[in-house]
Amino acid sequence: MVFVLDKRKKPLMPCSEKRARLLLERGRAVVHRLHPFTIRLKDRLLEESVLQPVGLKLDPGSKVTGVAVVRREERADGPWDHALHLAVIVHRGDAIRERMQKRAAHRRRRRNANLRYRAPRFNNRRRANGWFPPSLRSWVGNVLSWASRYRRLAPIAFIEIETVRFDTQALQNPEISGVEYQRGELFGYEVREYLLEKWGRRCVYCGAENVPLEIEHIVPRSRGGTDRVSNLTLACRACNQAKGDRTAEEFGHPEVQAKAKVPLKEPAAVNTTRYAIRNGLCAMGREVRSWTGGRTKWNRERFGLPKTHALDALCVGDLAGVSSWHALVLEIKALGRGQRCRTNVDAHGFPRGYRMRSKTVRGFRTGDLVRAEVLKGKRTGVHIGPVAVRASGSFRVGKADGISWRCCRLLQRADGYGYMKGGRGASSPGVNAGASGAA
Ligand SMILES: [Zn+2]
Structure with missing residues (x-):
């Protein structure tokens, strides 16, 4: 499905790809965003259209978070969720931890190199309430920022999230x-x-x-x-x-x-971050319901769905069935927004080369999605991909290096994420899966 906005950028019901193509061909709509693909109607207002109940469902995991945007239908046997959009967010907690450790090691070497030994000072430093390590903070931030983005792309009325594994x-x-x-x-x-x-x-x-x-x-x-x-x-x-x-x-x-006699305890870090996500979602002004992982798994096995992160998100909640779960899954990978550090270092922490003071060159930033049309030379052709900028104005677009900034046209600003049209939610072309069908 394709996300649709009205002419004032307010979200409407998502439409099919075919309908979006027709709207674009007839000039009734323009492309608003490439990933996730969103069009904007030029002649329609939110007030003129009918909305159905749309929900956002999340299954946060420490490495990958599953996302499903669904249309809810109340049937005689209970609520059915029709998948409109499936995605996974790949977090970068490990990369952050690695970088922080590397930085700490370099700083430690620099301090030790020129200093005599001193006893450590009395440790009276406190951490603020609700403090998380940077790796977990990025995890919480990824989930909350995508919840807020989907809220701007679809008329989300409720949010359902798996908060705990067991009740x-x-x-x-x-x-x-x-x-x-x-x-x-x-x-x-x-x-x-x-x-x-x-x-x-x-x-x-x-x-x-x-x-x-x-x-x-x-x-x-x-x-x-x-x-x-x-x-x-x-x-x-x-x-x-x-x-x-x-x-x-x-x-x-x-x-x-x-x-x-000792109850099973989940790791404290997992619990605190999950509650931080829940509280952040509650602040978005939508109805938030939280469910257990046990219920998700029960639903998934009842409906006979394979185990993937996106389908787990689809199975969150009190459901009688799900449909359209074979949809393509968009892979959203957290990449970060580059480094603040302007000095490159070698393996031992010694300075080796400096980065540009400004991240912007000729209006482009590393990570922006661009389309480059090269008319002559050995790179002749059209290149589409994320750009890596150089001060000289000779950029790399995707895998093609040495492309002038003059050939590039911006498609989408770098937003700290990479996008991939991933595999399907499942390999088999199942369309409907209900409790009655699987039983
Ligand atoms: Zn035994």
Whole structure:
């Protein structure tokens, strides 16, 4: 689908590629943005058009975040989401960490080179509330800035996001955790996923892996054990039967009994950043709903979708089915906006060459998407791609080097991201996937 804006740049319902092509050919629209492809109608206002409920769904991961823009339809069996646009945002946390470490090493060498030893000063420096390391800050920033961009491209009415992997509140609550944990039920599914994660996907008694595991009561129900997750573990069939009516301690595994009482903790960094993303989304003035990863996975398996980041985003939320999930996935890669540092250094941190003081040359910046039409010489032809500028005015466009700035025309300003029309959401051409169809 193609994003559509009205003549005042307010978002309208996305349209099909074919319709966009016709509008452009007839001169009723102009290209507003190349990635994600957006057109602007010259003769239409938002007030004259009908909007349907459109939502933005996010599945933030530490390396890759899945994004889905969907149209929601209320059917008799529940809400269905039709994918209008699928994307993945590839974060650059590792690159940032690497650069920061390199910079620290160079600074350390420079200080140590000319200084006698001094004892470190008393460390009374505090970090501000809500501080994140730069790698995580860029992660949160990527997700929030794209949520805000999609809000400008489509009439987003609600945002759904996967905030936690397990709903630990519901899992611990005995009223909810009744005898419901049969297979197929969402709650049972979450319990099972939680236990697999907590107990490391193996039999706790004999350590067998890749065998069918059964949910097992540490203190048997016949002896007053409850169905709470703090009394559950996973065991292979043989161990489960051998244990019989004994508690784990009597069965010779007191460590299992001790570990069971400690709830599974997600890494603190993941939680704080996820809540930072959630709070940032709430500030955008749209209805925000958060869901668990367990529910996402349950939906995905119920609908029979393959595991990709974009499809995970599509499966977030309380759904009866999804459609159009075979759409092309746009890969958005965070690249950064260049360096502030103007001095290049060699492997030992010594200065070696200087960068230009100004990042702009003849109105172009490194990373801008340009179209270069070369009329003569060995580079004759049309080159389209990101530009790398030089002070001399001889640029590199894509892979073609030595192209004069005079041949270049700006297509889209560098915005810190690279774009690739990635693979499909799935290789098989499935169009509809509902709970009823898969069951
Ligand atoms: Zn076993």
